[in-house]
Amino acid sequence: MTDAHAKYLIVGASHAGREALAAIRMHDPEGRLVMLSREKHLPYSPTILPYVVSGRSAPDHIALAKAEWFADNRAELVLGARVVEVDPTARAVRLADGGRWTYDRLLLATGAEPAVPRVEGLERGGYHVLRTLDDALAVRTHAASARRAVVLGAGLVGLHAAETLAEAGLDVTVVEMRPHVLAEYFDARAAALIGETFERHGVRMLMGRRLERAAGSEPCRLGLDDGTELEADLLLVVAGVRPATDLLAGSPVATDKGILVDQRMRTNVEGIWAAGDVAQANGFLSGRPIINGTLPEAVEQGRIAGMDMAGDADLVPYGGGIALNTYGFFGRHAVAVGAAATAEGDGAEVHTTEGNGYCRIVLKDDRLIGLAAIDRVVDAGILWRLIQRRTDLTPVRDRFLSHPLETARALMSQGWR
Amino acid sequence: MAAQDTIRFVPERCDGCGDCMKACSKAKGSASRISVVAGVGQGWEMALCRQCGDPKCVANCPAGALDKHGGTGIVGWSAELCVDCHLCTLGCAYGGIAFDPTAGHVQKCDMCDGAPACVLACGKGALQHLSAAARLHETHADKEDMFVPGLSACQGCNSELLIRHTMRRIGRESIVAAPPGCIPGMGTVGYNGQTGSKVPIFHPLLTNTAAMLGGIKRQYERKGQDVTVVALAGDGGAVDVGFQSLSGAAERGERVLFICVDNEGYMNTGMQASGSTTFGSWTSTTPVGEIGRGKSTDGKYLPQLMMGHGCAYVATASTAFLDDYHAKLEKALAASRAGFAYLHVHAPCPTGWRFPAAMTTEVCRRQVESNFVTLWEFTPADGLRFTRGVERPRPVADYVRMIGKYKHLAPADLERIQASVDRRVETLQGFRRRPAAE
Numbered sequence: 071m072t073d074a075h076a077k078y079l080i081v082g083a084s085h086a087g088r089e090a091l092a093a094i095r096m097h098d099p100e101g102r103l104v105m106l107s108r109e110k111h112l113p114y115s116p117t118i119l120p121y122v123v124s125g126r127s128a129p130d131h132i133a134l135a136k137a138e139w140f141a142d143n144r145a146e147l148v149l150g151a152r153v154v155e156v157d158p159t160a161r162a163v164r165l166a167d168g169g170r171w172t173y174d175r176l177l178l179a180t181g182a183e184p185a186v187p188r189v190e191g192l193e194r195g196g197y198h199v200l201r202t203l204d205d206a207l208a209v210r211t212h213a214a215s216a217r218r219a220v221v222l223g224a225g226l227v228g229l230h231a232a233e234t235l236a237e238a239g240l241d242v243t244v245v246e247m248r249p250h251v252l253a254e255y256f257d258a259r260a261a262a263l264i265g266e267t268f269e270r271h272g273v274r275m276l277m278g279r280r281l282e283r284a285a286g287s288e289p290c291r292l293g294l295d296d297g298t299e300l301e302a303d304l305l306l307v308v309a310g311v312r313p314a315t316d317l318l319a320g321s322p323v324a325t326d327k328g329i330l331v332d333q334r335m336r337t338n339v340e341g342i343w344a345a346g347d348v349a350q351a352n353g354f355l356s357g358r359p360i361i362n363g364t365l366p367e368a369v370e371q372g373r374i375a376g377m378d379m380a381g382d383a384d385l386v387p388y389g390g391g392i393a394l395n396t397y398g399f400f401g402r403h404a405v406a407v408g409a410a411a412t413a414e415g416d417g418a419e420v421h422t423t424e425g426n427g428y429c430r431i432v433l434k435d436d437r438l439i440g441l442a443a444i445d446r447v448v449d450a451g452i453l454w455r456l457i458q459r460r461t462d463l464t465p466v467r468d469r470f471l472s473h474p475l476e477t478a479r480a481l482m483s484q485g486w487r
Numbered sequence: 488m489a490a491q492d493t494i495r496f497v498p499e500r501c502d503g504c505g506d507c508m509k510a511c512s513k514a515k516g517s518a519s520r521i522s523v524v525a526g527v528g529q530g531w532e533m534a535l536c537r538q539c540g541d542p543k544c545v546a547n548c549p550a551g552a553l554d555k556h557g558g559t560g561i562v563g564w565s566a567e568l569c570v571d572c573h574l575c576t577l578g579c580a581y582g583g584i585a586f587d588p589t590a591g592h593v594q595k596c597d598m599c600d601g602a603p604a605c606v607l608a609c610g611k612g613a614l615q616h617l618s619a620a621a622r623l624h625e626t627h628a629d630k631e632d633m634f635v636p637g638l639s640a641c642q643g644c645n646s647e648l649l650i651r652h653t654m655r656r657i658g659r660e661s662i663v664a665a666p667p668g669c670i671p672g673m674g675t676v677g678y679n680g681q682t683g684s685k686v687p688i689f690h691p692l693l694t695n696t697a698a699m700l701g702g703i704k705r706q707y708e709r710k711g712q713d714v715t716v717v718a719l720a721g722d723g724g725a726v727d728v729g730f731q732s733l734s735g736a737a738e739r740g741e742r743v744l745f746i747c748v749d750n751e752g753y754m755n756t757g758m759q760a761s762g763s764t765t766f767g768s769w770t771s772t773t774p775v776g777e778i779g780r781g782k783s784t785d786g787k788y789l790p791q792l793m794m795g796h797g798c799a800y801v802a803t804a805s806t807a808f809l810d811d812y813h814a815k816l817e818k819a820l821a822a823s824r825a826g827f828a829y830l831h832v833h834a835p836c837p838t839g840w841r842f843p844a845a846m847t848t849e850v851c852r853r854q855v856e857s858n859f860v861t862l863w864e865f866t867p868a869d870g871l872r873f874t875r876g877v878e879r880p881r882p883v884a885d886y887v888r889m890i891g892k893y894k895h896l897a898p899a900d901l902e903r904i905q906a907s908v909d910r911r912v913e914t915l916q917g918f919r920r921r922p923a924a925e
Contacts, residue, residue: 089546099878115549121570127550131568134551366577369546396573403573403586447586449534451543451579466527476524479582483496483524483532486581 075172076146077101078379081153081163081317082179083113085365086346086372088135090177093376095143101380103145104171106163108152111203112136116181117365120230122206123213124237129203153180156321158339163317175341175379178318178329179372182311182347182363187222191284197305200227209306213238216303220244220292222281223309224251226397229268231306233399236273243274243300245292247309250277255395255406260442263428267400313348313361326350328361333387335375343379345371354390354458355409355439362391366454392457396450407453408432408440421471431471436464441474452478491560492618494521494535494596494603501531501613510608511596518587520596521605521614531613536583536596538562543578544595561598569593623652623809630655633685640673643837643844645806645851646748647673650719652809653746654686656816661715662703663688666696666729668721670748672755675719693728696720701741708742715744715820722749722763726789730762737796737827744823746830747789754839762787766907767900769892770839781895785907790831794865794918799826802864802874805833807851811874815864822866833860841891850889857886858908861915870920877916883908 078094080087083105094103107113112133121127140147155164162172184199186192198209213219213235221232224246236242244251250261251268265275276298283293289301313328324330324338328350335343335351346368353360362371370388377385397404412432414420418439421431427446432439438456441448456463456478463470470477501523508519522534538555542562545553552568553575555561564584571592575584584595596603606616617625633654640647646669654663663686665671675683676690691699700716707714718724725733725747736743752770753759760770765786769775773782793801800822804812812832819828835850837843842850854860858880865871883905887893896904 085546085549117549117572117574118570121550126570127568132550134549365549365574366543366547369543369578373546394577396576398571398573401591403571403588405573405576407577445588447588449579449582449585450573450577452582454577455580476522477527479522479534480524480526480532482580482582483534484527 074104074170075102076104077174078103078177079163079171079173079175080105080177080179082177082181082346082348083107083109083147084115084134084179084181084346085368086179086181086349086375087177088113089369089372090179090343090345090376090379091143091145093373093382094380095145097377097380097382099144101174103143105140105145105147106151106153106165106171107147107149108166109202110150112149113147114203115365116201119200119203119206120227120234122203123200123210123231124234125210129207132203153317155319156317156323156342158322158342161341173341176343177375177379178323178337178342178344178348179346179368179375180314180317180348183314184307185310185312186307187281187309189281189284192281192307193284196284196287196290197222197307200231200306200308201311209304212304213240216240218243218289218302219304219306220290220300220302222305222307224248224265224275224277225254225308225310226252226395228306228308229264229397229399231308232268232273233271235304235306236268236271240304241274242272243276243302244268245276245279245281245294245300247278247280251275252397252406253411255393255397255410256404256442257411257430259422260404260406260410260428260430260444263444264397264399264404267402271400311347311363313350315348326359330359331371333374334378334385335371335388336378343375345375351388352390354392357390360391362393364391364393364395366394367391389458392454394450394454402445404442404444405448405450406440406442407450408438408457410440410442412440423472429474431474433463433467436462436467438463438470443474448475449478449482452482456481491538492598492601492616492621493538494598494606495615495617496533496535497613497615498526498530498532500611501533502611503531504611506608506610507605507614510604514599514604515594517590517594519605520594522582534582536562536579537581538596538598543580544575544584545578547574547578549574559598562595563597564593564595566592619810623813626813627652627655630658631685633657633659633661634675635683635685638673638675638683640669641836641838641844643847644669644673644834645847646670646750646834649748649806649812649832649834650675652813653717653719653816654684656813657715657717657820659686660713661686661717662700664691664696664700664716664718664720665689666691666693666718666720666724668693668724668748668753669750669755670719670721693724695732696724696729697736697741697743697745698732700743700745701736701739704742715823716742718743718745720745720747721753722747722751722761722789723753725749726763726787727761730789734792734796737793737798737829740799740826742823742826744819744828744830746832748832748834749789750834750836750839751786752836752839754836758839763789766904767893767896768840769895775895780900781892788911790829791915791918793829793831794871796827797867798829798865799823800828800864800866801831802829803831803833803860803862805851805855805860805862807848807855808862808875811862815874818864835890839892841894842889846889850886853881853886853889857881857883858912859883859886859904861912863915865918871915871918873915873919877912880908880912
């Protein structure tokens with residue numbers, strides 16, 4: 071049983087937590103700073119896990135921050151510390167092992183956990199998930215002996231995993247209830263281009279199907295809503311995630327889908343901040359609080375939370391999350407920034423070109439609101455800022471539509487000079 | 488923070504020829520990492536990694552494959568760790584890291600080991616490689632060197648570097664006083680009836696430098712001539728023997744720039760101790776033997792005393808941080824028009840302190856990194872301001888171990904030095920003007 075006190079207590083050790091830690095130390099070199107991680111491993115990114123499954127990343131070479139980094143930053147990393155309760159009145163958190171930490175300022179950066187759909191016969195132990203390093207190592211080990219794999223979910227993690235398992239020589243089937251892959255990022259045409267690539271590499275893509283029944287393990291027999299029957303030696307459920315808010319049960323910290331935060335990542339409770347996949351902050355285009363569950367947004371939010379916790383006056387409040395991702399698959403590459411899947415109409419203009427790669431540009435009032443590209447180089451970081459700054463593209467409209475890379479670079483170079 | 492290299496783009500000179508891109512592509516055997524594109528409406532624009540101070544590409548990397556190098560400032564990329572997720576490209580607002588389909592991974596500028604191919608290829612002067620040295624060179628190279636070539640300073644002495652930089656900046660409308668010490672000793676005041684300087688330079692007594700300069704300045708003012716009068720003194724001529732006249736001139740607010748080049752002893756006459764010699768130092772008058780353990784008292788810290796005189800400007804400097812020195816020299820020159828300006832520059836002495844001549848700049852840097860030397864400036868209105876943070880020093884032992892004059896020191900002596908360094912920092916922090924909110 072420990073009872074210890076930190077000026078800054080960070081719960082969670084991935085991108086948001088790491089960024090917050092660095093931001094705090096930029097402003098306050100002294101105050102005691104402690105990071106609690108439920109993991110037994112050094113901090114890593116969930117994004118790296120498919121690469122651990124494939125063997126491209128060695129498990130001992132994926133640390134986002136090593137012991138020396140914590141020492142340099144005069145911060146303490148406590149591993150194996152799972153927080154199960156937050157008590158804002160006592161300004162304390164309680165750990166699963168009975169330990170207790172008190173704090174002046176608390177950041178909840180607990181990330182997300184796998185959301186497993188409720189399906190008859192689908193029981194713990196009968197399937198894999200992929201959110202932690204241990205999950206990845208388990209999939210990797212199991213894949214070595216399995217012949218047939220079913221991946222439930224065609225989001226980024228699901229597709230990464232499907233590719234990895236296919237490359238490892240397994241028969242892979244992807245089951246997705248939405249009509250196409252990566253529905254949160256890409257329009258149907260772009261998704262089809264991605265999906266076709268998987269089919270060309272021997273992956274069976276069952277889109278728009280729902281898993282209804284599961285039974286047994288090795289093999290696990292699966293029944294889909296259209297009557298299809300599948301057998302899987304290895305079943306991987308990657309059908310989405312949900313914010314890890316269990317530790318707030320019974321606490322006054324307001325949650326909806328995730329922990330509700332304002333533009334400075336403050337929760338409704340004084341002294342508590344939240345950032346990253348667990349936080350629900352404003353969406354830039356919708357103006358409504360949403361989960362902005364991407365790595366760059368976790369970085370952004372973590373930075374803001376850390377700056378606010380340390381009282382850094384240079385803080386620029388969160389402008390709202392913009393969906394964005396980059397994706398490499400079978401040697402090809404795809405980018406989606408903003409509302410790239412928006413349909414034509416209601417003020418939105420869609421310009422699609424195919425030839426020199428696929429590119430779909432969505433404008434509204436001559437301002438960029440989304441862009442998706444496959445096998446075509448664009449600077450996603452610049453596009454993100456064009457959306458965020460609502461840059462008027464009227465003077466360069468035609469050039470932007472035909473040459474988004476060069477035009478965006480010219481706009482940005484002119485802008486920062 | 489050390490100044491770091493950068494590539495500057497001068498759009499007015501760019502004609503879009505693309506030679507830089509061809510050169511980059513050739514040097515790297517892949518797509519060019521610099522991109523020149525037609526501007527909006529007119530001219531040319533450029534996209535290139537800016538080697539950001541707080542790089543977003545690094546923060547966005549889930550694999551630890553990007554890293555900002557603390558020394559060179561270059562954001563490096565590791566082929567081994569990269570997993571081709573391209574999330575780094577989402578972080579960059581400059582188009583500085585992009586996927587290269589021919590290479591199959593992201594590419595970014597690595598500054599070509601200090602000789603960027605794009606800059607060498609640009610015949611229009613639209614790209615310039617600016618290192619810290621190049622920036623200083625650009626500012627000062629065209630100015631006239633005020634000393635003769637071949638001054639006979641010891642090998643590795645930074646005083647010659649310092650006085651050449653200083654007088655290049657100050658220029659011809661000046662009069663220099665060089666009281667006895669290494670600076671006249673190396674030939675600045677001349678040999679065989681010939682002067683070593685292109686401006687009037689004289690050799691006052693150790694005791695009267697500041698008084699003489701004050702008088703000279705007043706006479707020129709009376710004649711309506713604007714002349715900068717400068718003392719290039721050692722610590723003997725400032726901290727010890729010269730202190731009385733220095734103190735008087737400062738108190739009277741004589742419009743003088745007084746530069747003390749502090750090598751912590753009388754190094755040109757046989758390495759005797761001065762008031763500036765620090766605790767534990769071996770010198771010929773504080774020997775190390777059966778009884779003697781080097782100097783038994785702490786050095787006198789003159790810059791702090793000069794603050795007590797209410798000088799118009801007081802600053803400390805190190806030749807390892809020349810950008811910082813030049814900024815302070817500018818302020819000191821401006822302040823010397825209205826009152827007394829005092830600069831205290833540290834000059835580790837390879838001959839007298841016993842360290843290799845090639846290590847002087849590194850010794851200077853280590854002094855500062857360990858807070859043995861602190862960099863700050865002071866004006867009566869604004870109080871003291873550190874120009875380099877003192878919050879995270881290296882242990883002072885890291886510095887002391889480099890220097891032969893300390894090699895006899897016992898751990899307890901080191902502790903004492905560390906304690907007095909810490910105490911001095913604390914004292915100096917007290918001279919800061921606190922914001923009202925604090």
